Amino acid sequence: KQEVTQIPAALSVPEGENLVLNCSFTDSAIYNLQWFRQDPGKGLTSLLLIQSSQREQTSGRLNASLDKSSGRSTLYIAASQPGDSATYLCAPQTGANNLFFGTGTRLTVIP
């Protein structure tokens, strides 16, 4: 069964700082990997989807990379803002209909 680990579990940074969130997974036979953000008590908002054949995907200030063979993905957030405060989740897709989740990284950006 796919195991997903996200490090760090919590991160607090001053506004404007660049930061990296890490995700590792045990089964490298994935079809794609998706990054989400979740605000407290709310649903998940999709940020980026990286197909297994891709190495990188960018959307605005966000850049996600994927190293499938080593079972790792990173989410880079540039020039962080207080509105970026949320829990960030990565979810590799293994099998036809299954996203596996870790417990996420809780980010706080201090004004």
Added chain:
Amino acid sequence: ETGVTQTPRHLVMGMTNKKSLKCEQHLGHNAMYWYKQSAKKPLELMFVYSLEERVENNSVPSRFSPECPNSSHLFLHLHTLQPEDSALYLCASSQTRGTWNTEAFFGQGTRLTVV
């Protein structure tokens, strides 16, 4: 209305009650999912429907009963729940193409409290 919509947003029910959670997607997707999110635990996949057929059931107790009448609607029927079933229940949808899926979109969730 766009995206994935879940109702109700909050639900409090007694252990002997019967209630249903509803999910509707307006994205033209052919796969829908129920996930459970408990405090300090990863999201757990409960059920998957692809092309209106249930394709996955992750050992979920029978007190949870899913229903998918068409590709746009998904229900989760609840009966005789336990307090430990209190959690955020999330619905998601995606487009299944053979062995892989497009980007998954989630609803806002139903916060369920069993008393």
